[in-house]
Amino acid sequence: MVERTVRVGSSHGLHARPAKLFTQAAASSGSTVTIAKAGGTPVNAASILAVIAQGIDHGDEVTVAVDGGDEQRVLDELVELLSTDHDE
Amino acid sequence: MEFRGTGIGQGVAVGPVVRMAERLPEPVDRPSHLDPAREEERARASLSVVAGELQRMGAQAGGAAQDVLEAQAMMAEDPTLVDDIVKRLADGKTAERAVFEAFASFRDMLAAMGGYMGERAADLDDVSQRVVAHLLKVPAPGVPNPGHPFVLVARDLAPADTALLDLGQVLGLVTIDGGPTSHTAILAREKSIVAVVGAADAATLADGDTVIVDAANDLVVQDPTPEQIAEARERIAERAARAAAPVTPGALADGTPVPLLANLGSADGAEEAARLGAEGVGLFRTEFLFLDANTAPSVTEQQAQYTRMLSAFPGRKVVVRVLDAGADKPLSFLNDAPEENPALGLRGIRALRHSEVILREQLTALAAADAATEADLWVMAPMIATVEETRYFTNLCRELGIKVAGVMVETPSAALIADHILKVADFASIGTNDLTQYTMAADRLLGTVANLQDAWHPAVLRLVAQVGEAGRVDGRPVGICGEAAADPLLAVVLVGLGATSLSMSPSALADVRASLARHTREDAERIARAALAAEGAAEAKQAAQEAAAASAPTPTGTPVP
Numbered sequence: 001m002v003e004r005t006v007r008v009g010s011s012h013g014l015h016a017r018p019a020k021l022f023t024q025a026a027a028s029s030g031s032t033v034t035i036a037k038a039g040g041t042p043v044n045a046a047s048i049l050a051v052i053a054q055g056i057d058h059g060d061e062v063t064v065a066v067d068g069g070d071e072q073r074v075l076d077e078l079v080e081l082l083s084t085d086h087d088e
Numbered sequence: 089m090e091f092r093g094t095g096i097g098q099g100v101a102v103g104p105v106v107r108m109a110e111r112l113p114e115p116v117d118r119p120s121h122l123d124p125a126r127e128e129e130r131a132r133a134s135l136s137v138v139a140g141e142l143q144r145m146g147a148q149a150g151g152a153a154q155d156v157l158e159a160q161a162m163m164a165e166d167p168t169l170v171d172d173i174v175k176r177l178a179d180g181k182t183a184e185r186a187v188f189e190a191f192a193s194f195r196d197m198l199a200a201m202g203g204y205m206g207e208r209a210a211d212l213d214d215v216s217q218r219v220v221a222h223l224l225k226v227p228a229p230g231v232p233n234p235g236h237p238f239v240l241v242a243r244d245l246a247p248a249d250t251a252l253l254d255l256g257q258v259l260g261l262v263t264i265d266g267g268p269t270s271h272t273a274i275l276a277r278e279k280s281i282v283a284v285v286g287a288a289d290a291a292t293l294a295d296g297d298t299v300i301v302d303a304a305n306d307l308v309v310q311d312p313t314p315e316q317i318a319e320a321r322e323r324i325a326e327r328a329a330r331a332a333a334p335v336t337p338g339a340l341a342d343g344t345p346v347p348l349l350a351n352l353g354s355a356d357g358a359e360e361a362a363r364l365g366a367e368g369v370g371l372f373r374t375e376f377l378f379l380d381a382n383t384a385p386s387v388t389e390q391q392a393q394y395t396r397m398l399s400a401f402p403g404r405k406v407v408v409r410v411l412d413a414g415a416d417k418p419l420s421f422l423n424d425a426p427e428e429n430p431a432l433g434l435r436g437i438r439a440l441r442h443s444e445v446i447l448r449e450q451l452t453a454l455a456a457a458d459a460a461t462e463a464d465l466w467v468m469a470p471m472i473a474t475v476e477e478t479r480y481f482t483n484l485c486r487e488l489g490i491k492v493a494g495v496m497v498e499t500p501s502a503a504l505i506a507d508h509i510l511k512v513a514d515f516a517s518i519g520t521n522d523l524t525q526y527t528m529a530a531d532r533l534l535g536t537v538a539n540l541q542d543a544w545h546p547a548v549l550r551l552v553a554q555v556g557e558a559g560r561v562d563g564r565p566v567g568i569c570g571e572a573a574a575d576p577l578l579a580v581v582l583v584g585l586g587a588t589s590l591s592m593s594p595s596a597l598a599d600v601r602a603s604l605a606r607h608t609r610e611d612a613e614r615i616a617r618a619a620l621a622a623e624g625a626a627e628a629k630q631a632a633q634e635a636a637a638a639s640a641p642t643p644t645g646t647p648v649p
Binding site for chain 2: 019043046053
């Protein structure tokens with residue numbers, strides 16, 4: 001398992017479109033992916049409801065953990081997604 | 089088969105009916121007679137079908153709607169949600185009930201988060217309804233999207249429905265409930281969609297029925313004959329020709345000018361109004377500046393907004409109504425105490441007097457904006473009932489540098505003593521919606537008494553006539569700024585009763601302009617007398633139609649078949 005902590009770049013946080021893009025990527029990655037807010041319990045990153053229920057805002061630190069499959073590549077892609085602003 | 093309702097606007101539409109399915113009742117919580125594994129199969133199958141549908145709709149819609157629909161599709165197959173459903177099925181619930189409960193629990197969680205998340209709660213509700221509908225093998229509720237132009241038949245439309253509606257595909261709207269002031273009616277007016285609201289018998293219309301929606305005659309015709317369809321198509325073409333006709337100043341057939349003005353609620357619509365031939369603004373509502381605000385905006389802020397709006401009409405008349413708060417549009421900083429009868433409470437000028445500093449600031453900002461622009465600014469006060477209130481308002485206007493100060497006539501009281509009021513005020517503008525509500529003692533927001541909310545009623549017309557006469561004697565302009573001015577035939581009647589200008593939604597200008605041009609001043613007065621002499625609203629309209637047919641060389645555009 002690999003994991004990394006990243007600051008969320010989307011100006012509206014991990015809601016709506018960014019949440020959709022992130023969960024889509026997590027669900028299609030072939031790995032088991034979780035996401036956790038600083039100090040929070042990790043939730044299934046392939047679940048859009050679980051992800052938006054975290055109420056993750058712009059600038060929040062989140063930890064992404066990837067287990068199985070092409071771990072490093074999947075992690076890199078997801079971290080890239082999270083740090084990009086999709087609400088321009 | 090013909091159904092009566094209240095037509096919005098003057099249009100006609102022909103097309104196939106698509107019904108909006110109604111919200112499903114909550115699935116009953118009873119033990120399933122199937123085993124949990126079988127129920128899970130059913131639930132998963134329906135979730136997957138709905139997710140597929142939403143994906144397809146998203147691909148078709150494109151743009152921002154696609155993101156919303158794709159997110160909804162993901163919600164339908166969300167692993168956390170599915171786990172929750174499976175847990176509930178293990179307790180022996182039916183698939184319908186388990187799906188309903190699981191969505192509801194996520195929905196409540198999102199709603200509790202408020203703000204943006206709260207809005208997503210409605211998306212979840214929609215997915216939940218679709219899945220339960222699929223399990224029950226009934227049509228999914230919500231706004232339909234058949235992929236071809238259609239006439240939408242619904243009980244009534246909620247704001248969320250209309251936001252999702254593809255207006256490019258909607259030929260017309262028919263609602264079973266809802267009156268002329270319902271959300272559907274307002275939307276139809278704004279977007280110029282042909283609509284008949286409150287047509288109770290339209291409940292019998294089925295998907296695929298061909299209907300004529302005849303707003304001008306308040307009618308919905310089911311299974312029309314080929315002749316009726318041909319006639320409707322002819323009227324649609326005529327109306328299109330009228331809309332494309334060159335824009336000229338409003339005038340009667342004998343050349344008597346009747347300036348046609350626009351009702352606006354913000355500076356945004358100014359350009360479109362001017363393009364459609366508005367000769368100025370007859371009612372500029374200023375509430376938009378104050379709604380969503382906890383305190384009144386500053387003088388500088390207001391002045392910038394007014395300047396922007398006045399700049400769009402150089403050399404033209406712009407009538408601004410000072411803040412009209414209370415009743416259906418309460419503002420926290422003006423209307424703080426709850427009232428039993430807000431329509432009869434501290435609203436309009438009464439509320440402003442109570443908080444005079446707000447009125448003073450607004451008038452100061454308006455006077456400054458007037459000085460900075462070329463428009464001809466008139467200012468009026470809402471909800472005037474007495475001469476004393478009129479004097480209070482006009483004195484304050486003069487003190488603060490407003491050149492033309494008038495009043496709205498919305499209460500029967502103001503109409504009955506218009507002769508006195510117009511000796512103090514520079515002009516009067518009749519707000520027919522409120523004048524009708526107060527004359528008929530019928531709440532304009534209440535569907536159950538919508539039949540009384542009809543400005544054609546001779547009781548209302550007599551009051552208009554009194555104001556018109558007072559204006560003529562005192563040499564003061566009398567405008568109309570309610571929905572009544574947008575009805576082409578009623579507009580002629582109002583002019584016949586003494587109205588000197590008409591203000592309306594810009595979309596109504598072309599029809600009213602064409603109607604005025606068919607009648608001379610003498611005709612208008614004769615038609616008005618016929619309407620005044622009638623005993624009720626329907627009789628007044630019919631009498632006016634008959635009188636109008638006698639005056640014009642061609643019958644007025646909208647004869648009753």
